[in-house]
Amino acid sequence: MATVSEYSVMSDQRAIEFQALSFSYGDRQALNDVSFDVGVGELFSLLGPNGSGKTTLFRLLSTLITPQQGSLAVFGKDVINQAHQVRHDLGVVFQAPGVDGKLSVRENLAVQAVLYGLSKTDTRVRIDEVCGQLGITDRLNDQVDELSGGLRRRVELAKSLLHRPRLLIMDEPTTGLDPSARSDVWNYIRQLQQTTGMTVFMTTHLLEEADHADRIAILHEGELVALDKPEALRRELGGDVITITASDPEVLLKKLEEDDELSPRLIDGVIRISGTVDSQLISDLHTRYHDEVQQISVGKPSLEDVFIARTGHQFWGAS
């Protein structure tokens, strides 16, 4: 079996090609000239804070809306001219729960099977297979309303997988789930991708989630600001990051700036210093600025640091 790193852009097979995509809602530009590819078999995460344009990108990819400028192709097929074929290749999980609470799990899946033109026999086979994989076989006759949030999300996943899509796309699939249900979903997705070779594209606003992906793209205010493997993006920054929260960050920043060896930056009220850090430096800082410092911490660069380095904004304050 191919390992994760062997997918990626090396193969000429492209599952998704975004080319110079722009989209606006009236005056508001949601996407501005976004171009990137997703390789066949990749598990790809699109990361961005709320309002970054990722949901618009998702809607374009799902064929719910059509591109205004630029082009978008799925397995080489254009989403406008070959929408019908594209739709056959896609399994879509929207952010809103698309399962019907008044129907049983089996009924929900049966309606979906008809929408995708599965035969009666195939429907039965696929319902058994998919529900077996997702561990919901014993819930098939339960009304969806009676299921927990995590189980309901699995039913949705089952629904989108029924017709054996080549590309599974999900819009913030773990929203509203508790941490254990969230990691469940991740495990299923990873397992599916590895056993079936299916390409997976998902959006998320959770930094720690994006770290699970083979490659990530980061969107900020409708523009692509980063595209690579998560480790690679972090490695690029190198060294460590010290973050300091202070009672009066402006004043502390001035003092730190007078110290020649450091290059502090004030980002949304938090002081960040990157570079090589030894324990001496931390304790020095702590002793020297004891009165101003509220909290001081040190760590390896995270995806948040990548985001800050690329945009000059903190991830959570960015919208």
Next chain:
Amino acid sequence: MADQTPGSSFVQVTQSLAWRELARFFRQRNRVVGAIGTPLFMWLLFGFGLDQSFSVGNSPETETSFLEYYFPGSLVLILMFTAIYTTISVIEDRQAGFLQGVLVAPVSRQAMVAGKVLGGSIIAMIQGVLFLLAALFLDVDWTVMQVVSLVAILFVASMMMTCVGFSFAWKMESTQGFHAIMNLVLMPMWLLSGAFFPVPQMGTGQWTQDVLHWVMKVNPLTHVVSLVRQFLYGSDRLAEGFWEPSLRVSIVVMLVATALFYGWAIRVCQRSTSGDLK
């Protein structure tokens, strides 16, 4: 768009979506009761309440009580309420994400409309037939032909109203907005359909009566109510001194209106709406 890919057939998709509507509706008991309860209550209340002050008919044998007069209108009101309830599900489906799922599936939007409208129409028709049982207590000479015709009328009329409801609901983002439209459009349409009071004749000398006459005459619901009335009681018990359309005209009007509203629903759903962009 040409459909070369094997699979999803128009008929199966329509059937499946219609079935889903039925299952959803009848599993929510408050909807079943809500759509039939209010008109039933109003029928009994007004029927008995206004009985003494209302009188149409030219002789004691053909005299119609208000309970009888008001029955066809109540029946149509049930169809209307049910059509409203079932098409509100378009808005709920959009909010819930089910609709988006259908829109990105390799099926035509026509199949989606057909499924929604067929499901809604069957539900409304079933509710109408249930209410029709109350007519067993009225002075009606039943024949099989009459029952078949009435059920057919109920079905077509249900379709007509479901299409209207669908077309409004498609563009709505919230169910509140939908209620407002329904109160401004469908309720007045019903009140001016001869459901509650007969259509005045032309040339009574009062211009208000003339305006009322014309407004009610062009209202497709007037023709539906009149059809129900004529098939229920026969044409000899119509209100004397008031205008009533002929059977043939009413059938044509009902069919043409239904076809037009269906066309409207098909047209409306080709547009994407702001609700998809939220």
